Amino acid sequence: MDLKIEDVDDLCTGAAFLGAGGGGDPYIGGLMVKEELRAGRRIRILDPDEIDDDLLVIPTAMMGAPTVLLEKIPSGDEPLRALQAVETALGRRADATMPTEVGGINSTIPLFVGARLGLPVIDADGQGRAFPELQMETFAIEGIAGTPMGIADEKGDFATIRTEDHHRMEWIARGITIRMGGTAYFANYPMRGAEVKRASVKHTLTLARRIGAIIRTARARRIDPFEELETFLATTSYGVARRIFSGKITDLDRQTDRGFTLGQVTISPDGPGADCVIAFQNENLSAKADGALLAIVPDIITVLDSETAAPITNETLRYGQRVTVMAVGVPPIMRSERALRQFGPAAFGLADTYVPLGPF
């Protein structure tokens, strides 16, 4: 299947939805992809269930501060150079690329790489949403080596990283990103088709596009977008989605610590009742009302405009916005014990135990 230019905006909206408040605004990435398609290049999307077991897949993405990306747009060569660094280290050319993270801007980088290098893009990723760190991947949980990893900037500088451990890979790459000017582009977790089938969250590019299309068209079709999202997501591997709160933003506390945006947003209901407090570390981690847990990571907590159902990233939250909070379950591969060690509540320093989002 080929990605069409008219699908790009929907895919970006859906990627912002799956970003759970983080992941960076996909706007810039969406523009890059549209430019490639306008120039006549092709983006072929492959179903992970249908690929050859020995296909070499090298995922690509960007890391760093989304706010820097808004000023310093890439040259476009960075992710290509990162991928080529991995190819050199492996002594073999990639047969395909794929996202490491479907939430936010990183849904778009592999599409751009695919267009530029003529590589197909696998319809799957390693997070099923957005997470802040490189070891927070289903690939890592399933025992895929993160390195050799290539990381590159717009100046032509690149590095090849080899570590024994996924956390060390994150630590070293984060340091390089800062030296590269706050944003960097990378390729890591090189793997075979058989490993993609075992270790990825499947069909997430398609999922993002479908979510975006629902949000775009619901109003025109006079259908409640929230209801339709709930109905649709229940039919996917995510299993369940439901509105957990709606009201108006009445407080917003944001700080940086250890290189992350930490804080919480308070939403007050229209009528009487307890406020909803969402804690975030780049992405939304937990939502509580009156101390009772409404949803918690790794389940997706996403804040939507009550009027349009447009996803609102944490950088653009503002006092007075009328919002609806939706929680979405995650596929079984992300709820295993090993998965929860990598990106469950404890991995973010939360004391709460994971309670999977149920239907009601």
Add this chain to the structure above:
Amino acid sequence: MKIGVDVGGTNTDAVILDGHGVRGWRKTPTTADVQSGIVAAISAALADAGAQAEDVDCVMIGTTQFTNAVIERRALQQVGVIRLALPATSAIPPLTDWPDDLVQAVGRHVTLVAGGYEFDGREIAPLDERAISKAAREWKAQGLKAAAVTSVFSPMNGTMERRAAEIILNEAPDLAVSLSGELGQFGLLPRENSTIINAALAGLATRVVGAFRAALKDLGLTVPLFISQNDGTLMRVEDVERYPVLTFASGPTNSMRGAAHLAGMGDAMVVDIGGTTSDIGMLRNGFPRQSTHFVDVGGVKTNFRMPDVLAVGLGGGSIIRDGGRRIGPDSVGYELTRRALCFGGDTLTATDIAVAGGWADVGDAVHLQGIGRDTIAAARTEMQRLIAANVEKMKTEARDLPLLVVGGGAILVDWDVPTASEVVRPAYASVANAVGAAIAQVSGEVETVVSITEANRAQVLDDARAEARRNAVSAGAIEASVEIIEVEQVPISYLPGNPSRLRVKAVGDLPV
């Protein structure tokens, strides 16, 4: 005394304000030369107030001339576009995602050169001065009159943009050069878009500002002249010549602030009813609530915030159908006084309903005897429903607020709105826009990226506040009246040293 003027697409309104409120006003048609319309409106308003030119302390003008030029793709110049950024940013060149007709209007004279800054102030690359000279020579040869310069992170450091302007002017001294760093705000693409549009308006800006000045001269007014900008504050007329784009959202801002002033209320909903649409917005402390997203102007993403207004298809010229059950969204617009029944025309409009119902008095009710009671009642109910539902939609708090009704179409409303605590149609509602221009303050702004720690936070914020105050004073504010109205600190994630984007804004009164 102050004079507030609103130069709209259809009407030019003038009001005379003194410490006690509106002393005189006049609504006149906007003229093709702009100038004679302003002269007519101001002199009639002065006569209405029984005032003389020498009683006037300053003149404030709000105008939609520049917004309309972009929307209608008219009076725009070709622009030489230069971006200081290589090797970064080439994945998305300037003018990407612009509508084709607007690209045609500004041309595709685009150059990317080495330069720009990193977030921490280092250079991405040294500025490629020779490439800039070469581009400027080409633009000169092509007869271009305007140029737009954008550098990565220029809101933080504008040195490279200013150096590029020097080089361009050295090669082509007649070029009007717009610098993105002076248009503020982070976000390279929207800022660059605004800068290019600004440059495209340079010629029109000179003509319009010339018309404003000439109008004042004709009237014998030798007082300071200010122009309304997006955020409801004023800029000096010489700044408008350089930055016409800063006037873009001033229309809705002025009418909402004018409504607040006329009604003496700070927290309220406002509906500004024009000929074709009604704009509904919300006031808090006398200022409109801003939209959370950057706005599109003429199909291009800019870096301006506008008041969050919802346009509803109800205006004085809205066409009434189905025995009053359907209103608009089409309208007879500026032809109201020719096509509406009450003016002897052949089209049933919302204004006709208000006149036939006996709560408005324009035109001649004699033409309206054929309109049935049922039609009037149905149309009235439908207008009421439209406003009530959309006021509810725009309200961000649970309690009901007063609804202020202003604009030329304010006469449509004599009914209650169930979603508002009361409906207020202040005196001079039809010229709220010009009143908003007259009461505006001047502002000063600071936007920067700084490392904020617990130890230095107080000092950093104090420094920024002081700089914003200085900027307000240099824009013309009385020092004692300056206050800080906005402090926004947004952390930049994933980076050590706690860098934050800091924006501080101060406003103050003009000496009158």
